[in-house]
Amino acid sequence: MKFETRCVHTGVYKDESYNSATTPIYPTSTFVWDAVDKNRGYDYTRSGNPTRRALEENITSLEGGIDCRCVATGMAAITTALQLFTPGDHIISGDDIYGGTFRLFHNVLSERGLEFTFVKMTDLDAVRAAVRPETKCIWIETPSNPLMNIIDMAAVAEIAKQAGAISIADNTFMSPYFQRPFEFGVDIIVHSMTKYLNGHSDVVGGCVVTRDEQLAERVNYLQNAMGMGCSPFDAWLVLRGIKTLAPRMQAHQRGATALAEMLHEHPAIERVYYPGLPSHPGHELAKKQMTGFGGMLSVDVKGGRAVAERLVTKTELFLLAESLGGTESLIEYPAEMSHASMTPAARLAAGIGENTVRISVGIEHPDDLIADMRQALEA
Ligand SMILES: Cc1ncc(COP(=O)(O)O)c(C=O)c1O
Structure with a gap:
């Protein structure tokens, strides 16, 4: 199906009781089990919720990935993704990124042992020069915020690959409608769903989209372990927003x-x-x-x-x-x-x-x- 059609149809219709045309909100913290070894796919909303899952299926399809996890804010998405790394790991980032992302990297995660180098990412030689043996990730924000610099995703993803690192792209500014970073070799996509995905300035939310089984499993584990998931009501609003x-x-x-x-x-x-x-x-x-x-x-x-x-x-x-x-x-x-x-x-x-x-x-x-x-x- 074409993109516009998937916006409207993918992931919706989770109502088997009354066959509603839109996804219901499941405002429940917990789910009743049929037996100690049998439930109906969900046990506790921190781990998973049908409304949130509908949204995750929808965004997975729009970005062309294999999985997505929806979390409470864009910063929660970035925090979740950054938990893939451990002290001593080095991350290269553009220098004109969203201020909150810069604050998380520079003030919070640097104090917890991650190392960051901020470069002019339009200069691919500067990116190559910043690579170290401990480099584990290149963080891409394109267009950058607020100066709208365009980063060459294919080239930067390749530099990351050559360095044995992964690349992560913040795709908030374009949304998957105008830009799909997986097509350029990027490994993980994050969004502030607060912006275009929801589109109506009435929700804060974020998501982490993956295209690799191992990374998907790890992100899923982290979002549950850290308790990042967004509420069913917020997920429902974003799912509604994405239709348009x-x-x-x-x-x-x-x-x-x-x-x-x-x-x-x-x-x-x-x-x-x-x-x-x-x-x-x-x-x-x-x-x-x-x-x-x-x-x-x-x-x-x-x-x-x-x-x-x-x-x-x-x-x-x-x-x-x-x-x-x-x-x-x-x-x-x-x-x-x-x-x-x-x-x-x-x-x-x-x-x-x-x-x-x-x-x-x-x-x-x-x-x-x-x-x-x-x-x-x-x-
Ligand atoms: C590009 C970008 N990424 C991430 C964020 C953080 O998102 P949130 O405010 O939903 O935490 C923002 C917020 O403005 C942003 O502009």
Whole structure:
């Protein structure tokens, strides 16, 4: 079946009692056994739940993997994946990743014996140079957050393979509709389901998707052992959200393209970071490994911090809020919001400026978004 059809049908229909057309929510912590050696596939919701399983089957299919585990947040997904490693293991990561991921790596997991090297991942020589005998993982976020750098997934996955390491991709920004990292040799995919997968800004959630039996088994073990699983109600909301993933992603992209083109020409804007623009340094690579350019973009405004701060408070349709991937457009100031957990030095090294503004384009009509952005820039 085609992608759009799988969004709607895969994993749903778990109701054998009344044959409902949509998956019921099973809000139960525990399941009754028929005998001490017999249950009906579920025993306790931390380990597994039919609603959560329906969502996991759906996402497995969309990413082209063999298994998926849905957890409480995107950070829980990243934490689960990182538990595959033990003290002394070395991980290479891009330097302009989501601020919360940077904080987990740099502040939390470094203190527990994992070693990290942050590199400009668009520079494949820098990735190769960072490899050590203890390197166990290369962490890929593409497009990167917030500067929309495009990482060559096939090349980085190959560097990892040559080094005897695995590669993990955070596919939050594109969703499997526009990008499927397994097709480029990546070993594990994580998502913040909070964003495009759910798509309605009313859930936090995450998932870890695998395409290898051994890794799948280990991830399953870890999510249960650490108690990471998301609630049946949240799983149900995300499953509902995914049904419209394809048309939503098209609508996000339509608005983002129109907005990026307007901003590119606007005299108040110094630089636009949107991979759909031919002027973006990663445009050709994006065309190769993505089937669209998504709904996220960032800009550097002319005039520095004060101008950037004013812009984010002057829009009316673009709400001043962190997060992304919902139906409503959002605008935010990374230095104080999404990337405040990075040190100023790390932000500087990554190229995240005092004048950088990040925009998540919703599914509103592009004309209204452009009019709102114009009035805010003029204000
Ligand atoms: C690319 C990316 N990965 C992971 C996360 C973390 O997800 P959550 O907020 O659901 O924990 C975010 C959150 O903004 C993100 O943008």
